[in-house]
Amino acid sequence: MSSRRRIAASVLFSATLLLGVAVSAAAEGDGIVRIAYFTSADCDNCAAVSADVLAPLLAERGDLVQIKVIDIYDAEAPGALHTLNYEMMLEAEQMFGVAAEDRGVPMLIVGGEVLIGAEEIRERLLCLIDTCQTVGGVPWPEIAGLEEIAPVDELEAGSTSGLDPWRDDIAPCEDGEDVCRPVITWAAYFYEVGCQECSRVEYVIRYAQSVHVELVVEEYNVHEDTALAEWLGDEYGLPEEHHLVTPAIFVGEDYLIGSEITDEALLALADKYALGG
Numbered sequence: 001m002s003s004r005r006r007i008a009a010s011v012l013f014s015a016t017l018l019l020g021v022a023v024s025a026a027a028e029g030d031g032i033v034r035i036a037y038f039t040s041a042d043c044d045n046c047a048a049v050s051a052d053v054l055a056p057l058l059a060e061r062g063d064l065v066q067i068k069v070i071d072i073y074d075a076e077a078p079g080a081l082h083t084l085n086y087e088m089m090l091e092a093e094q095m096f097g098v099a100a101e102d103r104g105v106p107m108l109i110v111g112g113e114v115l116i117g118a119e120e121i122r123e124r125l126l127c128l129i130d131t132c133q134t135v136g137g138v139p140w141p142e143i144a145g146l147e148e149i150a151p152v153d154e155l156e157a158g159s160t161s162g163l164d165p166w167r168d169d170i171a172p173c174e175d176g177e178d179v180c181r182p183v184i185t186w187a188a189y190f191y192e193v194g195c196q197e198c199s200r201v202e203y204v205i206r207y208a209q210s211v212h213v214e215l216v217v218e219e220y221n222v223h224e225d226t227a228l229a230e231w232l233g234d235e236y237g238l239p240e241e242h243h244l245v246t247p248a249i250f251v252g253e254d255y256l257i258g259s260e261i262t263d264e265a266l267l268a269l270a271d272k273y274a275l276g277g
Helices: 003-019 044-061 083-095 118-134 196-211 226-235 263-274
Strands: 033-039 065-071 107-110 113-116 185-191 215-221 248-251 254-257
Touching: 033 044, 033 083, 033 118, 044 065, 044 118, 065 083, 083 107, 107 118, 113 118, 185 196, 185 263, 196 215, 196 263, 248 263, 254 263
Parallel strands: 033 065, 185 215
Antiparallel strands: 033 107, 107 113, 185 248, 248 254
16 A cells, blocks of 8 residues: 555544544445344244344345344254354453343344344334435444354245335334444554564553454554654644654544553543443
């Protein structure tokens, strides 16, 4: 990527950072609503949702809806869990703050919303889809491993439909467009090669991401992205002498520089923005 293009892309990311908006090339206004569906082959309610809700939905709106199925049942070892898929579900529950007493399957993730149980899925899925299509669609949630799973083309339909996917008279959800935004906390991290303090901060970032799986950190070499560092310094009101100081992390409306970047401080910021701060 040329220097000019890299700076332009970086400034776009930084505007995203300041506005608290998630940008995804996978759903840039294409109108497609992408759904992650956690299920289990030994779950009767899951079978009903698959056959009576999702199958007709794909049949009628397959050009505007994509579904990835994550089955936590291990078909090769009946009665056992599919470890990787189960860990993906745990990560999703943590990312979206699902309370322990509410966890279970079937579970759908649409944008920034989680629907759990056949009843809630039947009641809310269609209005969520309609709402999210009005804002240009939604990307896949940022769950490790989900990118390896291909969307399904179809699901086996049941004898009755629990949802009318061909209807166009459903009012958008009362929650509004915010429900379509994926839960992602963006951060920009500036470092320089040979910086011992930067090396230590990389472990701080990894630890924060292990606790907050929604935390996405873009890394920038301050000597290659000097213009961006200067621009962010101006936007955040940093003293001139701090514009190119490393290590530095910018999260939402906050920043940490040098020795300020501790496990406790970065976790506090991740907590703040995970809660909508």
